[in-house]
Amino acid sequence: MVQITLPDGSQKQFPRPVTVAEVAADIGPGLAKATLAGEVDGRLVDTSYAIADDARLRIITGRDEEGLDLIRHSTAHLMAQAVKRLFPETQVTIGPVIENGFYYDFARDEPFRPEDLEAIEAEMAKIVAEDHPVSREVMERDEAVEFFRDMGEEYKARIIADIPADETLSLYRQGDFIDLCRGPHIPSTGKLGAFKLTKLAGAYWRGDSNNEMLQRIYGTAWADKKDLKAYLQRLEEAEKRDHRRLGKQLELFRFQDDAPGAVFWHPRGWTLFRQLIDYMRQRQDEAGYVEVNTPDVMDRSLWETSGHWQNYHEHMFTTQTEDQRVFALKPMNCPGSVSIYKQGLKSYRDLPVRMAEFGKVHRYEPSGALHGLMRVRHFTQDDAHIYCTEEQMEEECRKVIELNLSVYRDFGFDDVRLKFADRPENRIGDDATWDKLESALKGAIDAMGLDYTYNPGEGAFYGPKIEFVLRDTIGRDWQCGTLQVDLNLPERFDATYRTADGGERRPVMLHRALFGSLERFTGILIEHYAGNFPLWLAPVQLVVMNITDAQADYAQAVCHELRQRGFRTESDLRNEKIGYKIRARTLEKIPYLLIVGDREMEQGTVAVRLRDGTDLGSMPLDVLGQRLAREVAQRRAIGDN
């Protein structure tokens, strides 16, 4: 007698061992059809798995998270089968599930062409229609190595060879295709169908750039066509808010072939950029920072002192002058900062020194890494270096974290995750010092009652760090801020301060950034807001437009007055119908459109329309001014967005 307990607590008895499929069929034919796998006592198994003893069983369908993963995993196998049919000389390697889909890496001399994807998809559909049952077989490791080697699947053999000898391996067979796999899998290829192959890519064998490159095919797969369609639509939506597209459309910035990885900021983009700096400056002033500015180009010897010349050389832009002196463009602001700290004697009474710099740094990033504003070679950091005593460190860390989170909130990033990275294998400084630094950083997070994830061994060689990850409105994560403790530079530059008893000590040096790269943060904001910037950030806040030439002077006077009041205002006096101007300015995503006709001119008012189409009616400038001031002050938009 086998007793099966289902998730709802109900129980079923069977006279002899029973498979997951049989239990499902016993419950109902609809469920039997939808069943993809089972979870027996917490372990995922195939539907053909025979349950011999009393157990708890959960039936897995496409509606479960595990079921969706199964579908994706099995679709990867399906694709591999199709590829082997069409291109028999191809070797299969690995094909894991990833977010929203899967990929499979293949080894073959000829790379796949984009048009191959269609043929593969068609072949996949055929295999689905053939509805091959998927069956599991077991093999000893050495036997399996032999088996795949005989088939000419060298990569599979290599994968298996790395598996411990005593482990039994499972293979899954579907029609003419067999693959090494831990499983479980869906019961037959007919269960699949809602998939699409999305992209081709090269990928290094075992993720190592020293190895040969394989051909990777990415795909997405879902429980049904409806979900697939919804996913493809989400992709389209995301594309619409792509900062590169909006950057052009809204005339914010531009890239040019002569300056790869460098931004040409157009007036509107630069206005946005300036808002960020102005805002940050204000927040830093309030938080007790001083601001400095250090040279962009400094002699090689300084970079030797800092260690960058030895450790970071391949990422640095260098330049040589007529007199043969070698200079480097700064890839980081810290050496300049320490240089300023070192000027004159510092007393413990001077600490903490919080020294901010909006420094533009230059890093020679690999060409393949460049990506719009998100990864550039020349960018501005909202950098700061805090010099303090060990005793002050935890408090300073706490203040940095507080400031960061408060700043992020002003941009509507309420969901911020912290990642804590501690000592790596390769590091400087003794363990006692690392203990102190790590506990200070962690102590600051704990004192604030914040959650964080832990990245063991991921700290910098010179100190532990905290990373701040923002989640935007469409659920994507962006690592922006960092807080790092630095043991290295104070030592290398011999930075000190005078203690109360007349001795000398080394200050602790904290590096911190909130936005990280202002270029990148601007890009994130563009996508986060989909170009609909809240009033305080909008490059152009208002456009005044006349209905006919008769109100041109009045419109200009209104525009002038609003500028006097500090609002970024433009006028549109073109000889066009009002509908045309409204459409044009709405597409530019201007938050406020002010329309003036004879009525408004006579009454001394403006008709106000928001970019989402809301008509606020006519009002005097004073009333509008108050509304605008309130909206700017609270930073989040009223009404739309």
Added chain:
RNA sequence: GCCCACGUAGCUCAGGCGGUAGAGCACUCCCUUGGUAAGGGAGAGGUCACUGGUUCGAGUCCAGUCGUGGGCACCA
């Protein structure tokens, strides 16, 4: 840096089997002075990324370079 794709007017894109370029929007001018998402007409605008090759002749074929996009690797 590596793999694949792409690079035509300011923007978005057309240009079957090679015969020195086209549309829409934007721009300029003219008509129109019109109350909440495109009024009409005319005009101007391109060394088809760059370099070299094949050819009587090359956006169109080939090679290289640069750049962009999607991945991989990288992001101390």
